[in-house]
Amino acid sequence: MGRHSLPDGLRRGGTGPRSHMRNRNVALATALVTILAGGTVAAIDGGLLSFGSSCWDSTVRLRIAAAPGIAPALKEAAAYARDNDVTSDGSCLDVQVTAQDTYKVADALRSKRRSATDFEAWVPDSGVWVDRVMADNQSISVTPAGNVASSPIGVAMVPSAAKSLGWPRKTYSWTELAGATMASERLKLGGGDPSRSATGLLALTQLAQTAGRSKDGDTVAAATAKALSQRTSDSDRQVLDTLPRDLSGTEQGNPKRNQALILSEQAAFAYNESADSGDDLDLFYPKDGAPRLDHPFALVDEPHLTTDESRAALRFMTLLGERDGRRILEKHGFRTDEDEIPAALVAEAGGRAPQPYREVPEKPATDKEVEEALGMWTITVQSARLTTVVDASSSMSDPVPGTSESRMDVTKAALLQALATFTPEDEIGLWKFSRKIDGKRDYRVLVPTDRLGDQVGGSTQRDRLSAAFSDLKPVKDGSTGLYDTTLAAYKEAAASYTKGKFNALVLLTDGVNQDPGSISRADLVDELRKIADPERPVPLIAIAVGPEADKKELNEIAEATGGSGHLVTDPSQIHAVILKAVVKAGDVS
8 A cells, every 4th residue: 555655674575585484393394294205305306395397197186274364375376386387296286275264173173073174284374273283182183394474463453543542653562552442432442252363362362471560460461351352253354344344434433343453464464455545454563572373384184194195285385485485475465584574565564664563572472371361361251150169278388399388378379360360240259178167067158159349348259359368277287178078069159050151160179088977089979970060061170289189089070070170289370270271161161
């Protein structure tokens, strides 16, 4: 678009070697080529890595499922391969590319629906999907071979909104951008649902990381996620449909329209290419770094692929890294080299100096951080009803190795940290247990489960819980009444199930059952199975704290409810484990 000037200091072309694009899985890719080709030299001699002009006698067919954003580029590359007789082992490549929503492909692979995965290669928009499939040992196998393109994620705005925030000269961090959109009634922020959109998930993860470095950062991140959850769509394509349809005051001021979007550079590029003059987007690149969609290339069900199919897939991936393949990708708005970013690409996407379009996060998000962000999102969007049951036996006074704090001290700190991520609509309660601490009962209800925003006697439920968490103390000489407490708490949680919320029972213990007169483990598991109702799911999230706890036992008990058992050696990990368990329970349901 003529309205955008070219970014400062960029070199044109971008056809040099890609210095950063293949860092991910490079060792895996090297091994894969060696195994499949039966030796690199043999592969070259056989035409795996060469062009040919006499391939009409035979062809090798390759079917690729691709994320909708990159599918048009891959289709053009496939047409190029056919038109220019690109060969694999002397056979012409016949590559068929279909656009498929990435989250749907990932779900199909994880559920082993082979009929829904009728392709030999997969190019999702982000490696987070490949990681999720590979982490599930029940899924169809996928083998990542490298990455073919990247696209940073930023916040795109209609021109009037961008101008009001000082674009292009003023720069913002992720939290500052989110805060600016939340502060104005006329500036609505939309984005992809992080459970279905890698763009939304990676942006949320980066926002949570940035917010976490500031005071009350968890609360800020949760509040932002809550606000964003009211304006999410399944994909970048659907997000773009929420923009004002024209420049009229009626459309620009429509409260159902978004003036700002969390969007990839490539999606903004494609939109601006097709937009009418004046309707194109301006793009803010956060100064604390824009996470990248990295578009991995993966073989699907690799053990069952033929040698010809595997080699053809690698040949097509290689083509995408060559000059003509890179030219096609850049034409469609993708980066193929982080050192030489085409000036026209950034300008067409709405970028302009001094927007920091080269900045990447100081540290890429880890799998753990991505899971935590998704867990926070799951709780925030659905709202939650959680009853927390905390072991108060005397062993909770034991020190955490390497610290001067007890298990109970660190557990309380982790619970208070988790509490900050919940919204006023969430319902949280607290029980503690040891043995016979309330008459003949091994447990005591400290705060009944209720809405955090509800007020009673001048204080909110959140205030009462915060005080109760802080007041938790181990019972002197107290033993662990685990089984009876678990059954009683689960009965109560199941009976008070609230439709439309994420219901769960969170149990934290540092030991095994020490109540000889209690129900047996086998009977407890049987009772839990009888109570658990798939139509009203209440998973038990059982967390073993410290070396004396038995994770195997807790996992058996939790699985009877559709939940999961987890072991933490350091109670400060509790917050992360709860979020991870929420994601896992959500996947099951």
